[in-house]
Amino acid sequence: MTLYGSEKLRRLYAQFSSDDHVLVVFSADPDAIASAMAMKRLxxxxVASITLSSINVISRPDNLLMIRLLGVHIIHIEKLKINRFTRFVIVDSQPDHHEAFSQIKTDxxxxxxxxxxxxAPFHDIRPQYGATSSILTEYLRAARIKPSAKLATGLFHAIKTDTNNFQRQTLVEDLKAFQFLFRYANIYLARKIEQAELRFDFLKNFKHALDSYSFRRGRIYAHLGTVxxxxxxxxxxxFFMRVNTVRWSIVTGIYNNKLIVILRSDxxxxxxxxxxxxxxxxIGVAGGHKSAARAEIPLEKMKPADTGNETKLLNWVIHQIEKKGKMA
Ligand SMILES: [Mn+2]
Known part of the structure; x- marks a missing residue:
């Protein structure tokens, strides 16, 4: 599509009529939320009405803040009467991606x-793009819509997030969209959203980690207990990787009767x-890449003596990594 893809825009608009009640469905993350906002604006x-609906429960603090600060109204799909709607749109996902999408006939x-x-009668799928928000930005430009500060901030944040600040797959189109949005976005608001990864109750887990970590030879280990x-x-x-002398950071916690092990290295x-x-x-599922990895171990696979208390568990993790992982 050229920058001003008016033909695609015309075909998109041709899917709708003025008495349609449109449901925009997505699996909520910043890119999906911003894309849905852009679709609503387009x-x-x-049309008669546009409703935004997520198939997942939104719990990440940064996503919750994004919704609040940008004034986005999203309803969980299970709280809606699907047959009230006449047109269905999926953004940042495809019908096969999730069974929740199977209850709708996507347009x-x-x-x-x-x-x-x-x-779907109309689909525009561009796997080379870093973000769906970049595609939607092109539609906005084709429609000659000047985005509001909130919409631009959402799309701006989404492109940053999905491309990991342009360190992941990015096209020149993503950069062009970003450059366009920069003029309209509130970058202070975007920064606040980006940094809001903590919930207030997480602070007690930080305290626990800071009080109980083990640090030797550049390796920091902490067990958080049940999370x-x-x-x-x-x-x-x-967070621990941000300490200049930390070369490895290994943090564990118990969740759903599993020991979750998160590894970070420089x-x-x-x-x-x-x-x-x-x-x-x-004994569990484990994998990752050079700098980031994860393991999940069902507690029943571990010896009771090793899981007896937090100190024993931390020592077991250290032993596994330093001996079996041959990090010594
Ligand atoms: Mn995306």
Whole structure:
């Protein structure tokens, strides 16, 4: 599509009429949320109503803040009467991706994931793009819509997130969309959303980690005990990597009767993925790449003596990694 893809825009608009009640469905993450906002803007005053609906429960603090600060109204799919709607749109996903999508007959799909079998009358799938939000930005430009600060901030944040600040797959089109949005976005708001990865109750887990870590020869180990979300182990493992003398960070927690192990390394002659496999692959699921890896071990596979208390468990993790993982 050329920058001003007016033909695609015309075909997209041709899917809708003024008495349509449109449901935009997605699996909520920043890219999906911003894409849905853009779709709502594109269809504004062209259809009777537009409702945004997620198939997942949104719990990540940064995503919750994005929704709140940008004033996005999203309803979980199970709270909706599907037959009230006449047109269905999926953004940042495809019908085959999730069984929750099977209850709807999709009319429009716009996505950047690898193409699966899509039967929707209108689909625009561009796997080379770093973000669906870049595609939607092109539609906005084709429609000559000047995005509001909130919409632009959402799309701006989404492109940053999905391309990991342009360190992942990115096209010049993503950069062009980003450059265009930069003019309209509120970058302070975007920064606040980006940094809001903590929930207030996470602070007690930080305190626990800071009070109980073990640090030797550049390796930091911490066990958080039972956690409300495995994301906490990731957040705290990443946090420890920010200490200049830390070369390895290993943070564990118990979630759903499993021991979650998050490994981070500086990637210099290290392979967190291989270390995870060697240390835990024989009793659980383990893998990853050079700088980031994860293992999940069902507690019943571990000896009661090793899981008896937090100190024993931490010592067991250290032993597995330093001996079996041959990190000594
Ligand atoms: Mn995406």
């Amino acid at each position: 269809l504004w005053r062209k 429009v799909v716009i996505d950047h994931h690898p193409e699966t079998h899509v039967e 409300n979300t495995p994301d906490l182990c990731v957040i705290i493992a990443d 990637g210099l002659r290290k392979d967190a993925g291989k270390t995870a496999e060697k240390s835990f692959g024989h």
